[in-house]
Amino acid sequence: MEQFRNVGIIGRLGSAQVLDTIRRLKNFLIARQLHVILEDSIAEVLPGHGLQTSSRKLLGEICDLVIVVGGDGSLLGAARVLAQHKVPVLGINRGSLGFLTDIRPDELELKVGAVLDGEYLSETRFLLSAEVRRHNEAIGQGDALNDVVLHPGKSTRMIEFELYIDGQFVCSQKADGLIVATPTGSTAYALSAGGPIMHPKLDAIVIVPMYPHTLSSRPIVVDGNSELKVVVSKDLQIYPLVSCDGQNHFTCAPGDTITISKKPQKLSLIHPLDHNFYEACRTKLGWGSRLGVHD
Incomplete structure (x- = not known):
């Protein structure tokens, strides 16, 4: 030891x-x-x-x-x-x-x-890295151990966005926001929004829509090495926020792209x-x- x-x-x-x-x-x-x-x-x-x-x-x-x-x-x-x-x-x-x-x-x-x-017990927990791009130029970057959340900030309006996973179009959606969480974050905000609890050893990411416009919209669990791309609708009337672990925030404009993927460096967490x-x-x-x- x-x-x-x-x-x-x-x-x-x-x-x-x-x-x-x-x-x-x-x-x-x-x-x-x-x-x-x-x-x-x-x-x-x-x-x-x-x-x-x-x-x-x-x-x-x-x-x-x-x-x-x-x-x-x-x-x-x-x-x-x-x-x-x-x-x-x-x-x-x-x-x-x-x-x-x-x-x-x-x-x-x-x-x-x-x-x-x-x-002691030692385990590794992976983090997510989020980058916001505007006209193909990076304007914000943040890391998250729990979750990356796209939300309307102080506005009460819904957000419209498109979701891509590994370059494949998944859906366009109207919702109050979107939570992208690690297994560590699955017991936090994502759980409150109806997401599943994931064991910390899982190499997976959960995508949880927040109060989606369609009742058939459900959380999706994907491989931990997936690259997620969220494109904010160009027609949106508000400027939504991206929050990393609820602590780091940056503002998006209509048409911005948020790319979320696993960060190479992992946290080494110790338990009794x-x-x-x-x-x-x-x-x-x-x-x-x-x-x-x-x-």
Whole structure:
């Protein structure tokens, strides 16, 4: 198993609970004689920490492990930067759902200690890359671990667009928008819009129309290596938005083309040994537990 010596800490700003957990984590890692590096923004709100600080990008280059303290949104933001550096990422949950950040604060020392001892599960999650082109010129680009969403922004009008998969025309559609999600993102916004839950190990992309004009329009699951092209109708009266993980946004004009495909660099995500995707679904999504008749 890999030995973690240089450990970076990223945290969500604006939360006293996150800062409390970061202080505990920092003290725990120092007690284990590890080299701890704080992300710049967190270091600013921890006066007197006495530790090395770094930009998020540089953390990916110099760390053997990066621990994110916050919710899934915090990990999504970190993942988009850290994936290209192949540094493993571990999440401590200070948010609500916690599909990606799966260590509870009260078990910090026990679970993080086990990971540092080499007792962990490691998996890769792929990201999507989205590019908006206008008159064959790139005007916007973004990455997403969860989803790329075409939506009307503040407008209440429907969007009309054409969908192509690997160069083949699929359909033209009127809808409130379109969600293109990874397996990681299948339990997020895509699920709310009626998409299927996909196991994280699947190499697949799900395309979920949002409130489509036709009742027969349904989500489509395609191969993870597919190239998707969404062409915004030239006759559209509004300027829709493209959002990556709900955090990065850029504006489209009528006639623009959005190309979405798998990003070559993957995120390395670490879990405690007792992590179980189906157990996470049960607890986070309120699925029924055992009836007590089976061992």
